[in-house]
Amino acid sequence: MVPSVEIYDPRLGTWMSGEPMKQSRGYSATAVVGESIYVIGGLTDNKEVLDTIERYREGEGWEITQSNSVGKRTFASAIVFRTD
Known part of the structure; x- marks a missing residue:
């Protein structure tokens, strides 16, 4: 479980x-929506399942959003479809 990003x-x-x-x-889900990257849930070093969402925006960095995921999530995936 790390905060690092590659x-x-x-x-x-x-x-x-x-x-x-x-x-x-670790074991979180990630999705790209518009100009933002969202990391949803995951597991902490202490094996606690998270219900938080972090958002990354170019020039603003990472922030923990006011939104929580739908309950605690781990070992999940996220997919975003765009229809034009």
Whole structure:
């Protein structure tokens, strides 16, 4: 369970470190909506299941949102579909 973030650039085929999240977590779900990245739920170092959501916005960094996930979640996945 870590706060670290790794970013893959498919154009360069390389990985780089990103700004760490506010809270260490593992086994969380992640989704991209518009210009934001959301990390939902997960598990802490103490094996506590989280009900928080962190959001990343370019230029603003990570913040724990006012929204909570629907109950405590771990070992989850998130998919966002866009219809145009």
